[in-house]
Amino acid sequence: MNQAATPPVGPPVGPPVGPPIRPAIERMTGFDAGFLYMETPAVHMHTLKIALLEADDALTFDTFVSGMLARLKRLPPLRRRVVEVPFGINHPVWVTQPRIDVAHHIRRHRIGGDGSMRELEKLIGIIASTPLHRDRPLWELHYCEGLEGGRVAVVGKMHHALADGAAANALLANVTDVRTAAPPEPVQEEFATTDRLPSRLNLVRHAWADAAAQVLTLPELLRRTLRGIIGVVRARRAGASSPVPVLHAPRVSFNGALTPLRSFATVTLPLAELKRIRSQHDGATLNDVVLGTTSGALRRWMADHDERPSSSLLAGVPVSTDERDAVPRLGGNQVSNLFTTLATDIEDPVARLRKISETTTHAKEIHSRLGASILVDWSQFAPPRPFAAAARAYSRLRAASWHPAAFSAIVSNVPGPREPATVGGARLADLFSVGPLVDGIGLNVTVWSYVEKMNFSLLACPDLLPDVHVLASYFPDALAELDLVRPAPGAAPEQRNIS
Incomplete structure (x- = not known):
């Protein structure tokens, strides 16, 4: 088997050089994977983050999308998708990919009615009522126009397996600019990426090895x-x-x-x-x-x-x-x-x-x-x-x-x-x-x-x-x-x- 074509699962070998590099393929923890296991057609395990942005002539849907794409390097978890292990012999793995399907992940809406907060809340209820697709990275951004006062609402929908509240706070810090005299350096993590999914044989082999270590x-x-x-x-x-x-x-x-x-x-x-x-x-x-x-x-x-x-x-x-x-x-x-x-x-x-x-x-x-x-x-x-x-x-x-x-x-x-x-x-x-x-x-x-x-x-x-x-x-x-x-x-x- 060509190991270069199917990168191994698990932590990198040897001491880190420069900024820490997390592997392109990494075993999910049992706790993170548990949010996937609990999910059913009626029980959705995603979280919601809603940002209300003041009217700004420079802010349009196109500039918002281009701005998010420019910051993807600072948001590496948003390029991670779940890959199941054959026969379920261990928890799934995260695979970090270099590109995302923009049309799938970033969507545009018009708030109905009078554009009140109540109308936005109704739309958010609809957004929350559908699960995320497992064959893509587990997040969506919904750009909602027409809110009263000319404001824009951005509704982030992210699977709990991807991040908890503390991690979501760190992600937020990497897409916002805090106006202080000396703003803190944003949190960043470096991930390797891969265009290829691991082979079934590679997944099974490393699943058994990780399970043995866990015992x-x-x-x-x-x-x-x-x-x-x-x-x-x-x-x-x-x-x-x-x-x-x-x-x-x-x-x-x-x-x-x-x-x-x-x-x-x-x-x-x-x-x-x-x-x-x-x-x-x-x-x-x-x-x-x-x-x-x-x-x-x-x-x-x-x-x-x-x-x-x-x-x-x-x-x-x-x-x-x-x-x-x-x-x-x-x-x-x-x-x-x-x-x-x-x-x-x-x-x-x-x-x-x-x-x-x-x-x-x-x-x-x-x-x-x-x-x-x-x-x-x-x-x-x-x-x-x-x-x-x-x-x-x-x-x-x-x-x-x-x-x-x-x-x-x-x-x-x-x-x-x-x-x-x-x-x-x-x-x-x-x-x-x-x-x-x-x-x-x-x-x-x-x-x-x-x-x-x-x-x-x-x-x-x-x-x-x-x-x-x-x-x-x-x-x-x-x-x-x-x-x-x-x-x-x-x-x-x-x-x-x-x-």
Whole structure:
């Protein structure tokens, strides 16, 4: 076999010279591949990034496309496509190709109606309702014209297997220009490329070699897992408590088997307001305030729909497992999940936030004791074909409606750019992001901060939660509920009451 024609899978051999070069063909991690295995016709594993650009005479669809193509060297993951291993004997590989099909990946739309944000949200729901094609790199850009005020929306659709929130932030840094006196050097990774796909023989040979190497890590992983379980037991005996997925999750209408349809809504709240309210509650974090706000909005929505679950809703909260000072990544996933209460069974908003804060603190301790990377490490041993077949059967049988969901909603908070940025000279006015839904969980609330805003994006399955825009409209009042400094009833506007 001609090795030059079919480059080997795996890391490069020998010490790097100059900038690190990642291979043209590289094994996917089990965790990244898991997002492929979970995908079904009704469960789409892509994320959305929405950039609103101010009107600029120089910004046209053609200049946008040419600008993106000019920056592709700084976005190497966007040239990576998935190649399955024969017989599913190991996880697929990424193949980095030198060219992309521009017409397939970058598409043009005209926003209908009055060009309002609501009309854009409807279009985004349609974009979110179709899966990405596996035979191309797993991303699309949708250039949406006709937004009120002459603005343009760019909707990025990227598979979760390609990047998590932290990696997406690094990718964003490579397409934006931050206006500072000394802008940081953008993150870059060098990839080799290949025009040829690896042969089946090469794929099988390296799949077995990588699997054999992976088995050698199993004894140490078992030891770390045992230590983690013992640590969790000790933490719980010491008083740390957090909800147990499935066991503590109540049944609500937006938990059930997903259909392919998606709906989308947004709401923006001032970052300064969330920080001010956080400072009023001892021990609360900004993320606790996000959870408390989500809780208040969901309580009102459930009251509207006459839903009164017997226990609190639970939140699945993605958390980054990157080291604090790690070099930013342009791709891949380093994320785990913790589970906490939304305290929706508590009427008083202050007591509700206190309960959320206490439970989330315990959940973080338990998560730390278990080990942030345990889930990622065990996913390496997930058998590709059985995993994917089980996910498809589960979705086809609508089995998520047979039992309580693991938790009620996904709630994520990702720090975004703190300075105003431009894209190709056009000012980036706003930035929104949302992750995928998983089967059984019909609501995802993702918060990305941008400069002094906290932008909440809500993705829902409309067959489970038909009025996501109504739920989004409840977030400002839900935040106001947590404010300890509010006008007393009947008081003059200048009077303030602290309770």
